[in-house]
Amino acid sequence: MKRRRPGREEHGSRTEQKQHTRQALIDATLRLLGDKSFDGLSLREVTREVGIVPTAFYRHFATMEELGLVLVDESFRTMRRMLRAAREGGLPQGQIVHRSVETLVRYVRAHQPYFQFIARERFGGVEAIRTAIRAEIQLFVSELSTDLSRFPFLDRWSTEDLQAFSGLIVSAMIGMVEELIDLPARDAEREGEIIFRTEKQIRLIVLAVPHWNGKLGETIVPLPEVTSETPS
Amino acid sequence: MKRRRPGREEHGSRTEQKQHTRQALIDATLRLLGDKSFDGLSLREVTREVGIVPTAFYRHFATMEELGLVLVDESFRTMRRMLRAAREGGLPQGQIVHRSVETLVRYVRAHQPYFQFIARERFGGVEAIRTAIRAEIQLFVSELSTDLSRFPFLDRWSTEDLQAFSGLIVSAMIGMVEELIDLPARDAEREGEIIFRTEKQIRLIVLAVPHWNGKLGETIVPLPEVTSETPS
DNA sequence: TGTACATCAGTGAACGCGCGTTCACTGATGTAC
DNA sequence: TGTACATCAGTGAACGCGCGTTCACTGATGTAC
Numbered sequence: 001m002k003r004r005r006p007g008r009e010e011h012g013s014r015t016e017q018k019q020h021t022r023q024a025l026i027d028a029t030l031r032l033l034g035d036k037s038f039d040g041l042s043l044r045e046v047t048r049e050v051g052i053v054p055t056a057f058y059r060h061f062a063t064m065e066e067l068g069l070v071l072v073d074e075s076f077r078t079m080r081r082m083l084r085a086a087r088e089g090g091l092p093q094g095q096i097v098h099r100s101v102e103t104l105v106r107y108v109r110a111h112q113p114y115f116q117f118i119a120r121e122r123f124g125g126v127e128a129i130r131t132a133i134r135a136e137i138q139l140f141v142s143e144l145s146t147d148l149s150r151f152p153f154l155d156r157w158s159t160e161d162l163q164a165f166s167g168l169i170v171s172a173m174i175g176m177v178e179e180l181i182d183l184p185a186r187d188a189e190r191e192g193e194i195i196f197r198t199e200k201q202i203r204l205i206v207l208a209v210p211h212w213n214g215k216l217g218e219t220i221v222p223l224p225e226v227t228s229e230t231p232s
Numbered sequence: 233m234k235r236r237r238p239g240r241e242e243h244g245s246r247t248e249q250k251q252h253t254r255q256a257l258i259d260a261t262l263r264l265l266g267d268k269s270f271d272g273l274s275l276r277e278v279t280r281e282v283g284i285v286p287t288a289f290y291r292h293f294a295t296m297e298e299l300g301l302v303l304v305d306e307s308f309r310t311m312r313r314m315l316r317a318a319r320e321g322g323l324p325q326g327q328i329v330h331r332s333v334e335t336l337v338r339y340v341r342a343h344q345p346y347f348q349f350i351a352r353e354r355f356g357g358v359e360a361i362r363t364a365i366r367a368e369i370q371l372f373v374s375e376l377s378t379d380l381s382r383f384p385f386l387d388r389w390s391t392e393d394l395q396a397f398s399g400l401i402v403s404a405m406i407g408m409v410e411e412l413i414d415l416p417a418r419d420a421e422r423e424g425e426i427i428f429r430t431e432k433q434i435r436l437i438v439l440a441v442p443h444w445n446g447k448l449g450e451t452i453v454p455l456p457e458v459t460s461e462t463p464s
Numbered sequence: 465t466g467t468a469c470a471t472c473a474g475t476g477a478a479c480g481c482g483c484g485t486t487c488a489c490t491g492a493t494g495t496a497c
Numbered sequence: 498t499g500t501a502c503a504t505c506a507g508t509g510a511a512c513g514c515g516c517g518t519t520c521a522c523t524g525a526t527g528t529a530c
Contacts, residue, residue, distance in 0.1 A: 014494070036271060037269050039268060040271040040272050043485095044482070052508090054484080055484095055485080055486085055487090055509080056506065056508075059506055120355045120357070122355070123352045124269050124352065130414070161432065164433050164436070165436065167433065168404060168437070174407075175406075178355060200393065200396040201403075204400065204444060205436065207444060208439040208440035245526075245527085246526050249473075249526090276515070276516065284473090284474065284475090285476070286517080287474080287476080287520090291473055
């Protein structure tokens with residue numbers, strides 16, 4: 001009775017059982033991170049949530065930081081799976097912005113804790129985790145650049161310009177995700193507004209594409225001086 | 233000798249002295265937040281940094297959370313001061329994107345700890361602080377909307393569209409600030425790249441302005457299907 | 465100006481608590497024969 | 498298939514430590530007369 005997982009009685013091999021507990025630690029951590037940030041979370045809280053003794057933690061991870069890095073890895077694996085699916089499914093002509101935003105929202109909803117973890121720890125208190133997340137997002141931007149380089153107009157852009165463009169889209173998407181994830185549960189109206197606004201933003205960016213000349217000269221649209229009293 | 237602030241010998245009235253200690257607590261907190269997130273920071277760490285006994289903390293704040301909210305307030309007061317100065321100075325015709333980005337960067341460098349605090353706690357572990365920051369950023373977006381509504385084209389946009397547009401600019405700016413603040417100190421080259429990229433992004437957004445028709449129909453630029461093998 | 469009393473910012477001892485980590489252990493699972 | 502031994506995931510007691518908070522205190526500053 002002592003060695004069995006509390007509440008569950010049937011199990012596979014020792015290896016499977018270990019894997020099961022390891023996953024339970026990961027899941028428990030994600031659950032607990034709804035309320036607090038990673039470096040406010042204790043090893044004992046995590047093991048308590050799983051229902052094992054604190055010392056058993058060390059059978060799976062050397063430190064909390066190690067667990068955190070595994071979480072980063074898992075989270076981005078999830079997102080890459082999303083992107084791969086989207087790419088392979090092939091977005092239908094037209095509706096591309098709408099469908100992309102919608103797909104992202106569905107994924108965020110389905111894997112909310114992962115996204116929440118990433119959003120919260122991207123600038124969180126643990127250096128190693130911040131660095132790992134930053135690297136993954138950069139990878140993300142680069143992959144998007146490659147995808148986008150197949151579109152008309154964009155196929156003639158420099159790598160640098162493409163990365164800036166992708167970065168802008170990713171910024172808008174991250175902004176949306178970050179607003180979505182701590183929306184009071186099931187506020188469908190606010191959610192709709194956020195999605196609608198993000199679509200607008202991305203469409204606006206796309207609109208600029210045919211007009212970009214690749215130079216960082218001054219703007220093409222003449223803009224008047226901004227002072228306290230300068231309406232037309 | 234006992235009552236004097238360690239390391240400083242001359243003081244004003246009791247009220248001034250209290251104010252001085254209060255500010256020391258705030259400054260110490262900002263300094264310590266370089267390494268960790270707010271909810272990983274202890275009351276004792278803060279008082280230790282200032283050089284007072286832990287219990288003296290309560291003469292100034294009831295809880296750490298209260299201190300945190302004061303920090304949010306101070307940080308945004310700093311940013312509003314920046315905006316007001318920028319508005320009153322009046323940005324010269326042309327160069328407007330360049331000057332705006334440059335102004336922001338200078339301010340971030342000058343008040344780095346405040347910006348770092350905001351970036352880190354925007355999605356951090358303390359609910360009340362998150363909420364306060366979110367409200368301030370929203371206010372920010374609204375103010376920018378008002379400013380922008382004086383420009384040609386934009387003066388005909390709906391409030392909603394203007395807010396989406398402002399939100400996009402703020403997202404790009406936040407993205408830049410967040411990258412800037414934990415750049416390894418004085419990496420002038422990376423810093424230049426980040427600024428250059430942000431300028432590109434904002435110029436790109438601006439470029440779209442004359443072409444926006446205010447409708448959320450499908451894009452005007454026809455975009456082909458994205459699959460694994462769809463180059464032109 | 466001088467004296468007597470009130471205020472209150474900062475002190476220092478003490479508390480109970482949750483923390484991470486150590487250690488020797490238990491007993492079911494796995495393996496060699 | 499049956500037995501004897503090895504492995505190792507999880508146990509539980511114990512540790513020293515930093516935490517937030519309480520409390521009665523001290524002594525310089527402020528105020529009333």
